[in-house]
Amino acid sequence: xxxxxxxxxxxxxxxxxxxxxxxxxxxxxxxxxxxxxxxxxxxxxxxxxxxxxxxxxxxxxxxxxxxxxxxxxxxxxxxxxxxxxxxxxxxxxxxxxxxxxxxxxxxxxxxxxxxxxxxxxxxxxxxxxxxxxxxxxxxxxxxxxxxxxxxxxxxxxxxxxxxxxxxxxxxxxxxxxxxxxxxxxxxxxxxxxxxxxxxxxxxxxxxxxxxxxxxxxxxxxxxxxxxxxxxxxxxxxxxxxxxxxxxxxxxxxxxxxxxxxxxxxxxxxxxxxxxxxxxx
Amino acid sequence: xxxxxxxxxxxxxxxxxxxxxxxxxxxxxxxxxxxxxxxxxxxxxxxxxxxxxxxxxxxxxxxxxxxxxxxxxxxxxxxxxxxxxxxxxxxxxxxxxxxxxxxxxxxxxxxxxxxxxxxxxxxxxxxxxxxxxxxxxxxxxxxxxxxxxxxxxxxxxxxxxxxxxxxxxxxxxxxxxxxxxxxxxxx
Numbered sequence: 001x002x003x004x005x006x007x008x009x010x011x012x013x014x015x016x017x018x019x020x021x022x023x024x025x026x027x028x029x030x031x032x033x034x035x036x037x038x039x040x041x042x043x044x045x046x047x048x049x050x051x052x053x054x055x056x057x058x059x060x061x062x063x064x065x066x067x068x069x070x071x072x073x074x075x076x077x078x079x080x081x082x083x084x085x086x087x088x089x090x091x092x093x094x095x096x097x098x099x100x101x102x103x104x105x106x107x108x109x110x111x112x113x114x115x116x117x118x119x120x121x122x123x124x125x126x127x128x129x130x131x132x133x134x135x136x137x138x139x140x141x142x143x144x145x146x147x148x149x150x151x152x153x154x155x156x157x158x159x160x161x162x163x164x165x166x167x168x169x170x171x172x173x174x175x176x177x178x179x180x181x182x183x184x185x186x187x188x189x190x191x192x193x194x195x196x197x198x199x200x201x202x203x204x205x206x207x208x209x210x211x212x213x214x215x216x217x218x219x220x221x222x223x224x225x226x227x228x229x230x231x232x233x234x235x236x237x238x239x240x241x242x243x244x245x246x247x248x249x250x251x252x253x254x255x256x257x258x259x260x261x262x263x264x265x266x267x268x269x270x271x272x273x274x275x276x277x278x279x280x
Numbered sequence: 281x282x283x284x285x286x287x288x289x290x291x292x293x294x295x296x297x298x299x300x301x302x303x304x305x306x307x308x309x310x311x312x313x314x315x316x317x318x319x320x321x322x323x324x325x326x327x328x329x330x331x332x333x334x335x336x337x338x339x340x341x342x343x344x345x346x347x348x349x350x351x352x353x354x355x356x357x358x359x360x361x362x363x364x365x366x367x368x369x370x371x372x373x374x375x376x377x378x379x380x381x382x383x384x385x386x387x388x389x390x391x392x393x394x395x396x397x398x399x400x401x402x403x404x405x406x407x408x409x410x411x412x413x414x415x416x417x418x419x420x421x422x423x424x425x426x427x428x429x430x431x432x433x434x435x436x437x438x439x440x441x442x443x444x445x446x447x448x449x450x451x452x453x454x455x456x457x458x459x460x461x462x463x464x465x466x467x
């Protein structure tokens with residue numbers, strides 16, 4: 001199976017360990033990714049904070065590029081990207097006038113629909129049974145806190161995925177891998193997202209609470225499906241520990257890391273050895 | 281600076297935000313992860329907009345503290361798009377160059393981010409750090425902030441997470457045109 005792929009800036013930048021992980025894991029499951037030619041940034045928080053039209057136009061250009069390349073389905077492993085793409089798609093479908101206007105702005109037709117998938121949806125598409133059958137190394141040493149954060153499920157009218165207050169789709173994947181998961185309180189709380197540089201105090205406070213809650217419920221790792229969540233919980237973990245005079249030392253995995261591990265892939269093949277919190 | 285917003289300017293508010301429905305139950309504020317950091321809570325911001333008190337709403341730093349987590353909008357029993365209201369205020373405050381001084385870092389971050397995208401098509405992270413830190417320093421002369429996170433660069437590089445030459449989109453002309461057509465004010 002080959003599906004369209006929108007990496008977004010993070011996966012081609014400082015979260016390239018996520019791309020390594022996603023590619024390796026999906027390849028092991030027989031799924032190839034074909035990148036959308038000449039994709040551009042989705043605009044992220046900056047666009048919707050500054051100009052509404054731009055926040056539709058930037059993702060719309062990518063949807064149009066995907067349609068031009070013949071992709072009916074598109075994997076966007078970053079929830080910020082996938083939310084922006086879905087929001088644009090939703091606005092364009094609801095308003096033919098806007099669609100005409102934006103098509104002129106982005107210089108491409110917007111008449112074809114593109115389905116945008118997150119990483120969990122791609123695993124569901126492959127089939128959890130198939131994944132279970134492919135497991136070579138059950139993860140019985142893993143007790144995970146599945147952390148969904150914000151944009152995998154919110155806003156629900158746009159995302160139409162899982163239960164936005166009590167999501168459980170990651171737990172369902174981990175169950176097939178033989179991993180245990182914990183019930184905890186901060187599954188859908190925000191980590192501070194892209195404000196890491198501009199407003200560090202907020203990010204450290206929110207991320208600290210998430211790590212505390214995960215550990216106090218008996219998790220030995222946190223699982224994410226978002227590059228920004230990973231940056232804040234993994235890369236910033238040392239800063240969190242300094243700010244709050246605690247020692248977390250908790251490993252933050254991407255969901256694809258754990259699927260890949262269960263399939264028998266090495267830490268290096270999945271980019272796990274490039275995390276900041278890593279014990280080899 | 282005259283904002284021309286002192287009078288009732290409810291006409292500026294996009295109807296899609298559905299603000300009229302708010303009956304001040306406070307659920308938005310209860311679930312907001314950063315309400316304690318705001319000078320006005322989300323329900324107060326919504327009330328100011330309902331009343332057309334734009335100048336008061338826009339002078340608040342609250343909407344720049346907002347992390348866009350969408351919890352308020354998701355939980356509102358009256359389908360008020362509170363997170364959308366925060367976006368609306370951010371957009372208006374940038375357009376009118378009227379952001380709260382306390383929010384200067386976040387405003388500069390979002391602006392340098394967008395300029396970066398306009399130039400490169402895809403985010404050049406090293407350039408973002410450089411331009412954001414320079415712009416912030418010129419504004420607040422905060423030397424510790426300027427050099428903060430400097431130690432992160434070598435640690436990122438060791439992990440192959442920081443490229444000296446970032447990739448760019450090929451068709452950057454179209455980006456410039458998209459920005460030109462969308463933006464009413466200069467970035």
